[in-house]
Amino acid sequence: xxxxxxxxxxxxxxxxxxxxxxxxxxxxxxxxxxxxxxxxxxxxxxxxxxxxxxxxxxxxxxxxxxxxxxxxxxxxxxxxxxxxxxxxxxxxxxxxxxxxxxxxxxxxxxxxxxxxxxxxxxxxxxxxxxxxxxxxxxxxxxxxxxxxxxxxxxxxxxxxxxxxxxxxxxxxxxxxxxxxxxxxxxxxxxxxxxxxxxxxxxxxxxxxxxxxxxxxxxxxxxxxxxxxxxxxxxxxxxxxxxxxxxxxxxxxxxxxxxxxxxxxxxxxxxxxxxxxxxxxxxxxxxxxxxxxxxxxxxxxxxxxxxxxxxxxxxxxxxxxxxxxxxxxxxxxxxxxxxxxxxxxxxxxxxxxxxxxxxxxxxxxxxxxxxxxxxxxxxxxxxxxxxxxxxxxxxxxxxxxxxxxxxxxxxxxxxxxxxxxxxxxxxxxxxxxxxxxxxxxxxxxxxxxxxxxxxxxxxxx
Numbered sequence: 001x002x003x004x005x006x007x008x009x010x011x012x013x014x015x016x017x018x019x020x021x022x023x024x025x026x027x028x029x030x031x032x033x034x035x036x037x038x039x040x041x042x043x044x045x046x047x048x049x050x051x052x053x054x055x056x057x058x059x060x061x062x063x064x065x066x067x068x069x070x071x072x073x074x075x076x077x078x079x080x081x082x083x084x085x086x087x088x089x090x091x092x093x094x095x096x097x098x099x100x101x102x103x104x105x106x107x108x109x110x111x112x113x114x115x116x117x118x119x120x121x122x123x124x125x126x127x128x129x130x131x132x133x134x135x136x137x138x139x140x141x142x143x144x145x146x147x148x149x150x151x152x153x154x155x156x157x158x159x160x161x162x163x164x165x166x167x168x169x170x171x172x173x174x175x176x177x178x179x180x181x182x183x184x185x186x187x188x189x190x191x192x193x194x195x196x197x198x199x200x201x202x203x204x205x206x207x208x209x210x211x212x213x214x215x216x217x218x219x220x221x222x223x224x225x226x227x228x229x230x231x232x233x234x235x236x237x238x239x240x241x242x243x244x245x246x247x248x249x250x251x252x253x254x255x256x257x258x259x260x261x262x263x264x265x266x267x268x269x270x271x272x273x274x275x276x277x278x279x280x281x282x283x284x285x286x287x288x289x290x291x292x293x294x295x296x297x298x299x300x301x302x303x304x305x306x307x308x309x310x311x312x313x314x315x316x317x318x319x320x321x322x323x324x325x326x327x328x329x330x331x332x333x334x335x336x337x338x339x340x341x342x343x344x345x346x347x348x349x350x351x352x353x354x355x356x357x358x359x360x361x362x363x364x365x366x367x368x369x370x371x372x373x374x375x376x377x378x379x380x381x382x383x384x385x386x387x388x389x390x391x392x393x394x395x396x397x398x399x400x401x402x403x404x405x406x407x408x409x410x411x412x413x414x415x416x417x418x419x420x421x422x423x424x425x426x427x428x429x430x431x432x433x434x435x436x437x438x439x440x441x442x443x444x445x446x447x448x449x450x451x452x453x454x455x456x457x458x459x460x
Contacts, residue, residue, distance in 0.1 A: 046359040047396040050388060052458030056400055061449075064410050068447070070400040075453030080150040081114070081141060083446030084414030089154040093139065094118055094125050097441035097448060099165030099217065099365060100427035101174050103198040105142075110431045111198035112141040112439060113156065113174035114448065115163040121184055126155025128204040131188040134161045138176050138196050143450060145437055150450070157202030161190045164232065165365060165426070167218035167316060170225075171247050173197050175207075177215030179232050183293065191215065193229070195249060209253050210241045211289035211298050217316035217365070219323055221343065228323050228341075230316045235269075235309035237299040238325060238341075240283065256283040257302030258341075260348070267303040270339075270350075271311050274332045278349040281308075281341070315366035315377070324351075328362045328379065336363045338374070338389070352389065360387060360395050367428045370435035373460035377425035377440065386425050386440065388460050398460065399451065401425065401442055415445040 049055035053072035061068045062078040069077060081087075083095035098115040105111050118125075118135040125135060137158040142151045157176065164179035174196045181191035191213055192206030216232040225246025229239040243253035260268040261280045268279075284305040286298045296304075303309055311334070315326035323341040330337035331353035341348040354360035361380025368374055374389035375398070386399040403420040420442065427441040427448075438451045438460075 047394050050396040050398065050458050053396075053398065053454070053460075056397060058402060064413075066406075066410065068401075068403045068442075069449065069451075070402050071451065072398070072453070075451060077449050077451040078148065079447050079449050081139070081153055081446075081448040082410075082413050082415055087139065087154050088152040089126075091126055091155050093153070093446070094135070094137065094155075095444075095446040096136075097443055097446045098163060098426045099167075099176075100429050100439055100441065100448075101166070101168035102143075102429045102431050102439060103168065103172055104432045105199070108145070108433065109151070110143040110145055110433075110437070112143060112429070112448075113176070113196050113198055114139050114141060114427065114441065115166060115176055117162050117164050117179065117443070119162050119180075121161075121186075124158035126158040128157065128201055129159025130157075130194065130204040130206065131159040131161070131184055131186065131190070133184060133186050134159045134188070134190070136161045136163045136178070138163060138174065138202060140196075140198065141448070143431070143437070143439075145431055145433070148450075148452070156200070157194060157196050157204065159204060160192075160194060164215070165217035165315065166193070167220065167318075168429075169195075169220050169247075170222040172199075175218045175220075175227070175249075176202070177218065177229075179214050179216055181212060181214055181297070189292075193218065203250070205250065207249050208290045209255060210249070211239065211255050211286065212291055213298050216314045217325075219316040219318040219325075221318060221323070223321075224343075226343075228316060228318075228325075230313035230325055231299060232312050232314055232328075233299065234311045234329065235299050235303065236311070236313045237302050237307055238310065238313060239286070239298070239302075255286040255289040255298070257286055257298065257305075257307040258282075258348075259284050259302075259306045260308040265306070267306055268308045270308060270327065270337070271330055272332050273330070273337065273350050274353045275350055279308075279347065281346045281348050314364045317366050317368050319368035320372075324366060324368065324374070326363050326366050326376070328364055333357070335380070336360050338363070338366070338376070352395075363387070364424065365426045365428055367430065369430050369438075369455070369460050370432070371455065371460065373458075375428045375430075375438070375460065377428050379424040379426070384422060384425055386428065388458075399425075399440075403442060403445070403447070405445065418445075420445050 056070035196202035335354035364379035365377040423444040
C-alpha cells in the first residue's frame with residue numbers, strides 16, 4: 001500500500017515562536033518537572049476571530065440549505081451520513097459519530113473511516129462483529145475532493161462499544177478504540193483496540209497486547225511503528241505499544257506507560273501543570289495489559305512503578321516528528337492541556353493550558369493540518385467550537401455548531417427536530433493530499449461535515 005498516505009501531519013514546526021513563557025522555563029534549568037508549575041507561564045488570550053480568516057457568520061449547508069454552522073467568510077461546507085441515512089450497503093448509518101481519519105486512494109479520492117460511540121447492546125449493525133450484541137463500530141466513506149461530494153459509504157466493523165477516537169496508521173488502516181472497560185450482558189469483555197482498513201472490512205479480533213482500558217486515541221510514529229495510546233479516565237496514563245513486528249500489530253508486542261522524573265520521585269501528577277511546564281521522561285512496563293475483573297488496571301500498575309498520571313487524556317496526533325496529546329480536564333483551571341512529547345530527547349512539555357473556560361473549554365479531539373496548524377474540537381459546557389491554535393500561541397474560533405432542526409424535520413432525514421447546539425465536535429481530520437478539505441463530526445444528531453475554503457490565507 002505504498003500509494004496510500006494517512007492524513008498528513010504538519011510540515012512546519014509550530015507553536016514555537018510565541019511561547020515566551022515556555023522558552024524562559026526551558027532556559028532556567030534541566031528538563032525536570034517544575035515545583036512552581038505555573039511560574040512564568042503567561043496566560044494566553046482568545047482572539048474574537050482569526051486575524052486572517054475573520055469572524056464567524058451563519059453559513060448554509062450545501063446539502064440541506066440549513067444554517068448548521070457559523071464559519072469565516074469564504075468557507076463553505078456540505079453534510080453527509082446523517083444518523084439514519086441509508087449507506088451504499090443498504091444499512092442505516094449508526095449514530096453517535098466520533099473520531100475519524102482520512103486516507104488518499106490511488107485514484108486520488110479520499111477514504112475516511114469513522115467511529116460510532118454507540119453504548120447500547122441492541123445488536124451489531126454490520127459484520128464482521130466482535131460481540132454480536134454490541135451496537136458500536138466503524139463506517140467507511142469515500143469523498144471525491146474535485147467534485148466536492150461523497151460517493152459511497154458502508155459498515156466496516158460492528159459488535160464493539162463506545163468507539164470514541166483512534167488514529168491512522170502509516171500503512172493505511174484506522175485503529176478504533178473502545179472507551180470503556182464494560183463486561184457486556186453476554187459476558188464479552190470490552191475495552192480494546194481494533195484495526196480497520198480504509199478500503200474494506202475491519203478485523204473483529206481485538207489487539208489485546210495494546211491493553212484493556214478506557215481507550216481514547218492513538219498516534220503512530222511512522223519511523224518506528226511505535227503506537228502511542230491515550231486513556232480517558234482519571235487517573236489515566238500515556239502508553240506506548242512496541243510491536244514485535246512494526247506494521248503487524250496483531251503479531252504481539254509490549255505495553256509501557258510514560259513516567260516523569262521529579263525531585264520527589266514516585267508517580268508524578270500532571271493534573272494542574274500550566275503552560276511551559278517541562279519534563280524529562282522515561283517508560284515503565286505494564287506486566288498485565290489485558291487485565292481481568294478484580295485485577296489492577298494498567299494505569300495503576302504503571303503508577304505503582306513511577307508512571308505519570310493525567311486527567312482524562314483524550315486526543316492524540318503525530319506531527320513534526322512529535323506526539324501531541326490532549327488532557328481534557330487538566331491544567332490550573334481544569335479546562336484542558338495540550339502536551340508535546342519528543343521521543344528523540346525523551347522530553348515533554350505543556351504547549352498550552354487553558355486559563356479559562358471562555359478561552360478553551362475542555363478540548364477533546366485534535367489534529368494537525370498539512371500546513372502545520374492545530375485544530376482542537378471542544379467538548380465542554382460553555383460552547384461548542386472548533387478552535388485553531390496559532391503559531392504565536394493564541395486560540396481563535398474557527399467553526400461554531402449552530403444546529404437546530406426545525407419542527408417538521410429535514411426532508412429525507414430521520415433526525416428528530418430539536419436544538420443540538422450543545423453537541424460536541426469530534427473527528428477532525430484534513431484530507432491528506434493538499435489539505436483543501438477538513439472533515440469533522442457533530443456527535444448529536446450525528447452529522448459528518450466537509451469544510452473547504454481559503455485555508456492558506458491563515459494559520460490552519
